Amino acid sequence: MAMSITGDLLATTLSALAFIPCAIGSISQSPATPPQPRRRETVINGKRIKTIDVHAHCIVPAAAAIINHPLEAPALLMHDTSTRIAAMDAQGIDVEALSINPYWYRADRDSAAQLIKIQNETLVQFCAASPDRFVAFATAALQHPELAAEQVEYAVKTLGFRGVGVGGSVAGEELANPRFHPFWAKCEELGVLVFMHPLGTRELEPSGRLAGSGLLTNTIGNPLETTIALSHLIFEGTLDRFPGLKICAAHGGGFLPSYANRSDAVIRCFPDRVGPLPKKNPTSYLRDGQLYFDTIIFTPEALRHLIAETGPDRIMIGTDYPFPWTSTEVDLVLNTPGLTDDQRIAILGGTAARLLGIPT
């Protein structure tokens, strides 16, 4: 239900929000049975909302073993999902859209083909084991763009995926490189949502500028890679060439939505340094339906600003599970000012459900 716009909008909206514990999950007092954590259920204006986390990681060990990729964190494993599902229940996450950070972008063609086949088929099994809790983004070997296009087609048409994950660069190459056009063309043709997750800015690391305290390779290196990738996709004309492409950028799109007006300004202020011109001002690409963003930006003020720059229909919640950046994304959306009930529902799961074909 859409709220009327009144001076009491925020108070009215917040008063309509509540949580109800799941009766099945009520705490047992029996000493023989450990207390069951209650599943947090999100209700907005009397309606139970299905919350969908578009930024959650996992790993397929049999695929990683093909190129001897080490396990980054045991909590990425999916052979026992009880801890993961307990975390989802505690955080009020109904569905995770699983993705795997691309670690295979330097693999040769044969290894990459074998790896992706095992990986995507195993992701299907993960989802089939808990179909009400997990969906997944397919994986693809972008370093072999024609192969990647075939992999996405097989993943969508045969395995049933509705999205595919990519890094923010491919072994040092920009996603805007024309080499990747066959991949983008296939994603556009199939109508899949592309989840873009950065892999850091590895080209900066040998300089030592991201070394030292603060985990800067990740803290700023990850959003910086996303910022660079999105900027090239805009300025190199990739988004113009594939107008039906839909990309969800991790971590709120990195730094770009906070400073996108500078990208508009360079066209005015240094016109001889831009060209061919993108069809629209760069800020328009943030709003016009090709780019989406997750909510991993920590505060209601940051989310309010991201929404001001992109629109409430462009945002989907993300947790980064199992990495402990945040566990409060549902509250973040509920506490962000100025949103209608319908907008909160869209951010919490409605938009992801529509893009990923998840029944609500």
Ligand SMILES: [Zn+2]
């Ligand atoms: Zn992540």
